[in-house]
Amino acid sequence: MDQLIDLGLSEWKLFRTYASRTQARLSMYSFPVFYLFGSVSFNLKWMLINDNLCIFSCNEKGIIMLLPPLGNSSWVETLDICFDYMSDYMDHIGQDTPESNIEIVDQAFVPRIPIDRFQVNLDALEYIYHRDSLVQMRGRAYKSKRHSINYLLRNHEVEYKDFSNEYRQDCLRVSQKWCQQKQNRRLLHKHPLYDSFLNLSLEMDLKVMNLYNSLGLKGGIVLVDGEVAAFTFGVQISSDTACILTLRTDLEVNGLAPFIDKTFAEQFVGCTWINAMDDCGFSDVRRAKFSYHPAFVLPIFRMWPVDLKVNS
Numbered sequence: 001m002d003q004l005i006d007l008g009l010s011e012w013k014l015f016r017t018y019a020s021r022t023q024a025r026l027s028m029y030s031f032p033v034f035y036l037f038g039s040v041s042f043n044l045k046w047m048l049i050n051d052n053l054c055i056f057s058c059n060e061k062g063i064i065m066l067l068p069p070l071g072n073s074s075w076v077e078t079l080d081i082c083f084d085y086m087s088d089y090m091d092h093i094g095q096d097t098p099e100s101n102i103e104i105v106d107q108a109f110v111p112r113i114p115i116d117r118f119q120v121n122l123d124a125l126e127y128i129y130h131r132d133s134l135v136q137m138r139g140r141a142y143k144s145k146r147h148s149i150n151y152l153l154r155n156h157e158v159e160y161k162d163f164s165n166e167y168r169q170d171c172l173r174v175s176q177k178w179c180q181q182k183q184n185r186r187l188l189h190k191h192p193l194y195d196s197f198l199n200l201s202l203e204m205d206l207k208v209m210n211l212y213n214s215l216g217l218k219g220g221i222v223l224v225d226g227e228v229a230a231f232t233f234g235v236q237i238s239s240d241t242a243c244i245l246t247l248r249t250d251l252e253v254n255g256l257a258p259f260i261d262k263t264f265a266e267q268f269v270g271c272t273w274i275n276a277m278d279d280c281g282f283s284d285v286r287r288a289k290f291s292y293h294p295a296f297v298l299p300i301f302r303m304w305p306v307d308l309k310v311n312s
Contacts, residue, residue: 026300032216032235033237038057042066054069056086076114118304125299152254156224160263163221170227
């Protein structure tokens with residue numbers, strides 16, 4: 001199992017070259033997003049197969065591919081090789097019940113997948129907003145958002161600033177407070193993976209701040225009465241689209257979330273769309289994303305061979 005090469009920041013150009021051949025629009029097909037989220041729980045490794053970039057996410061428990069092979073050369077044959085490799089990896093680590101799959105398949109790949117040999121399921125949605133709608137928040141659809149923002153501005157001194165390292169510890173404090181507030185509301189969320197989601201959120205916030213400069217991210221904070229009460233990070237992932245990577249607020253401050261959403265969208269001048277990623281399967285996240293009225297959604301598919309048993 002020594003054919004794989006560790007994926008690091010130096011592979012950014014390689015990733016971009018192969019991803020650009022796919023016409024994919026999902027956020028994870030951008031290197032900064034993929035690297036941040038893919039490396040939180042897994043070791044990312046890659047190899048070229050038939051001039052396709054194949055990236056595997058593996059640890060002592062198993063192996064998956066977050067993305068399908070990136071490229072156009074002998075693509076179906078490359079799929080077979082990848083699944084054979086994952087099966088061999090599972091045998092190598094002593095796993096008797098392989099459950100390897102490809103987690104994030106963009107709709108651009110679906111017509112190329114032989115449906116008689118591979119199962120393809122709709123797994124999640126990414127929420128895409130018109131930037132101008134978030135910036136302007138006009139009309140009845142955004143009436144409650146405007147009301148909340150006005151309430152915030154009437155009752156507090158509020159200031160938006162670009163993120164810098166001097167606010168790092170304050171942002172980590174906000175992240176921990178947000179997590180605790182979410183845990184206090186845990187009775188509202190009976191999903192068995194909710195605690196894991198919160199722990200991964202804390203890890204992601206730290207990773208985003210560690211790689212802020214290396215990945216060319218944008219970041220913003222909001223001071224409420226002189227104290228950091230919210231922060232967010234994002235990155236431009238294409239010529240017309242920016243992606244929001246993480247957003248944390250003090251949940252006790254009314255109007256803070258729509259204020260930072262609106263103000264941060266203003267920072268991506270020249271972008272038409274804002275991608276807020278998926279809802280992780282949680283109803284409260286889904287409600288929040290729909291409350292900002294997405295212009296459209298992008299489907300996220302999951303795939304595996306028809307003869308392979310995979311947990312849903």
